[in-house]
Amino acid sequence: MPKQLIETFSVEWLQILDEDGNCDEELRPSLDNEQVKKLYEWMVLARTFDEKAFKLQREGRLGTYASILGQEAAQVGSAYALRPTDWMFPAFREPGASFVRGLPMRMIFQYWAGDERGSQIPEELNDYPITIPVATQIPIAVGAALAAKFKGDAIAVMAYMGDGATSKGDFHEGLNFAGVFAAPVVFVCQNNQWAISVPLKRQTASRTLAQKAFAYGFPGVQVDGNDVFAVYRATSEALMRARAGGGPSFIECLTYRLGDHTTADDASRYRSPEQVEQWKKKDPIDRLRKYLEKGGLWNKAYDQAVSSQAKEKVESAVHEEESFPPPDPLDMFRFTYQDLPADLREQMEGFVNANGRRDQRE
Amino acid sequence: MAKLTVVEAINLALRQEMEKDPRVLILGEDVGKNGGVFRVTQGLLDIFGEARVMDTPLSESAIAGVAIGMAIYGLRPIAEIQFEGFVYAAMEQLANHAGRIRTRSRGRYHCPLVVRLPYGGGIRAPEHHSDSNETYFVHTPGIKVVVPSSPYEAKGLLISAIRDPDPVIFMEPKKVYRSLREEVPEEEYIIPLGEARIVQEGTDVTLITWGAMLQPTLQAAALMEQNGTRAEIIDLRTLSPLDTETIIASVKKNHRAVVVQEAPATCGVGAEIVARINEKALVYLEAPVQRVTGFDTIMPLPKLEKYYLPDAGRVIEAANRAVNF
Numbered sequence: 001m002p003k004q005l006i007e008t009f010s011v012e013w014l015q016i017l018d019e020d021g022n023c024d025e026e027l028r029p030s031l032d033n034e035q036v037k038k039l040y041e042w043m044v045l046a047r048t049f050d051e052k053a054f055k056l057q058r059e060g061r062l063g064t065y066a067s068i069l070g071q072e073a074a075q076v077g078s079a080y081a082l083r084p085t086d087w088m089f090p091a092f093r094e095p096g097a098s099f100v101r102g103l104p105m106r107m108i109f110q111y112w113a114g115d116e117r118g119s120q121i122p123e124e125l126n127d128y129p130i131t132i133p134v135a136t137q138i139p140i141a142v143g144a145a146l147a148a149k150f151k152g153d154a155i156a157v158m159a160y161m162g163d164g165a166t167s168k169g170d171f172h173e174g175l176n177f178a179g180v181f182a183a184p185v186v187f188v189c190q191n192n193q194w195a196i197s198v199p200l201k202r203q204t205a206s207r208t209l210a211q212k213a214f215a216y217g218f219p220g221v222q223v224d225g226n227d228v229f230a231v232y233r234a235t236s237e238a239l240m241r242a243r244a245g246g247g248p249s250f251i252e253c254l255t256y257r258l259g260d261h262t263t264a265d266d267a268s269r270y271r272s273p274e275q276v277e278q279w280k281k282k283d284p285i286d287r288l289r290k291y292l293e294k295g296g297l298w299n300k301a302y303d304q305a306v307s308s309q310a311k312e313k314v315e316s317a318v319h320e321e322e323s324f325p326p327p328d329p330l331d332m333f334r335f336t337y338q339d340l341p342a343d344l345r346e347q348m349e350g351f352v353n354a355n356g357r358r359d360q361r362e
Numbered sequence: 363m364a365k366l367t368v369v370e371a372i373n374l375a376l377r378q379e380m381e382k383d384p385r386v387l388i389l390g391e392d393v394g395k396n397g398g399v400f401r402v403t404q405g406l407l408d409i410f411g412e413a414r415v416m417d418t419p420l421s422e423s424a425i426a427g428v429a430i431g432m433a434i435y436g437l438r439p440i441a442e443i444q445f446e447g448f449v450y451a452a453m454e455q456l457a458n459h460a461g462r463i464r465t466r467s468r469g470r471y472h473c474p475l476v477v478r479l480p481y482g483g484g485i486r487a488p489e490h491h492s493d494s495n496e497t498y499f500v501h502t503p504g505i506k507v508v509v510p511s512s513p514y515e516a517k518g519l520l521i522s523a524i525r526d527p528d529p530v531i532f533m534e535p536k537k538v539y540r541s542l543r544e545e546v547p548e549e550e551y552i553i554p555l556g557e558a559r560i561v562q563e564g565t566d567v568t569l570i571t572w573g574a575m576l577q578p579t580l581q582a583a584a585l586m587e588q589n590g591t592r593a594e595i596i597d598l599r600t601l602s603p604l605d606t607e608t609i610i611a612s613v614k615k616n617h618r619a620v621v622v623q624e625a626p627a628t629c630g631v632g633a634e635i636v637a638r639i640n641e642k643a644l645v646y647l648e649a650p651v652q653r654v655t656g657f658d659t660i661m662p663l664p665k666l667e668k669y670y671l672p673d674a675g676r677v678i679e680a681a682n683r684a685v686n687f
Contacts, residue, residue: 087435116465116466116467116468117468119466119467119468119470120467120468120469120470121467121470121471122470123470128434128471129463129466129467129470129471131459133454133458136427136454136455136458136459138427139423139424139426139427139428139430139431139455140427140428140430140431140434140455140459141431142424142427142428142431143427143428143429143430143431143432143433143434143435143439144431144432144434144435145431146428146431146432147431147432147435147436147437148435150387150413150432150437151435151436151437169423169451170423170424170427170454170455173419173421173423173424173427174424174427176419176421176424177418177419177421177424177428180418180419181416331468332465335464335465335468335469336464336465336503336504337464337504337506337527337528337603338464338472338527338528341556341603342556342603342606342607343603343604343606344603
């Protein structure tokens, strides 16, 4: 028996909007002008939020924060394709997606300010809270997708991750599981090329992350993650396929983390300013602005309005967070189980008594 | 009334809960066609089909993670981890998500799942198949830990675990999977979580134990009885939350206590029990609380396991230390 070729794969790259705002109209997703403007506005809001969060941290008004600078299109474009009935599982660098979903901005500030109420997702949103342990949200998202399939709900689940997540066991276990059971889940990888100080080439010897999907038996595509049209198009198609019973997909959004890993990091220790400058030229917001301008949908007055509205929303969210009543320490105990066990109740009562005495001394 | 083994009693509980609640489903390695490596899920695939009895890939972390996702979505998954020695890969999911999600989402999400986990030694199993690692779970807030000691107990406790709104690690003592038979009612009954039971009343010393260790403890008590020492035996049933009240009441009455556990000594549940007795009943004690435990060693392979596992003789020695102090 001669050797035979029994399997091949090829990885597609999708870019619709280039760095100069030129658009491939054949590939452009069917969004009307208002929707395209909305994408722009969401991205501006995400960036305005990000700038404010960074400043607040430097002023000591926010804890450690993970910047999304440069990744707005990957987040907004993918989340914009979701329906309210779909479920969304973020990692920890997707506030841009959470805003599109409808998560109050106050809650993201609250989370990074160290208040659990920032993860108390409103009842009407099918979103999981931020997940910090890398890749652990992936199997959970697959479980939610399989539960939806089990119940006959024609929805899809979206799971975000970064490039570092693809090195973790839960990435393999989760994607493999999803493939085996044809789970209605879309994996969106924001490949920002850095996991703190470790570059992509130390995460994988693969040419792309997208190709990993083929080993799990489902489609993977690499898109220009700074091109909101490409991200939106790839995600919408994958979500529609998932909702219709077509199983999982993997979307690698090739982007770049323009900022530090978090406010506790200094990226100048491990990467060159030239590389950062090179990626600034691929800015996702700039290129959509150029596109809008070419189509007569952008002018300075509009831009000022978008920018001042974004600032207003962010300031109002900061105000809301900072004037929120402080959390009740007893919440530590109350939410451990549905019913407080006797021993935990005793610990809580001990805490209350000790604090009462402390208050009297003060 | 039928006399069942622990395996049969668990199988019965699973079947009845699945018949009653369409949200209940089983996932794990070999749980479907093979009926589980211990045959605990035997026959369930034929009754409930592949959607509710899922043979999964060999992925402990994903089994736990997928079960968490299902629970959050509104199902009642029962995940089987084949042996306790393989649960460590699932630990991140259990500690970082299952136990935390109610707290971190301030009640928006909760995680009603059961992880069935055969544990313990004494069945001449290969390496990594004989540990008693309950402490990891007991030490993890947000998770409940249940360890039945007999067929009747197993059925009633498992039904409670399945209906519980919080994640439950249900540790099944392999040693008594088939070695005990007991009358188990066909009709439904539940044993509430968090309530220990007095297996036998006594006045001279309190023996506190759980799971597979109940059998050597019972043997010890029977031998002690012949010498006129009447031991009270507490089967904890639930290790988290602990039924401190029952322990303390018995210790206050009998003034002497011994904890019997299969797990290593250090930071074992026995250590926690000794601490609680110190906090709540020190002045009632007439002897230091004794511990009978496995050693702080790696669980040996079958040729040495009999030297590791506590037996009736070690329980009697410890009880004598307490009684003759």
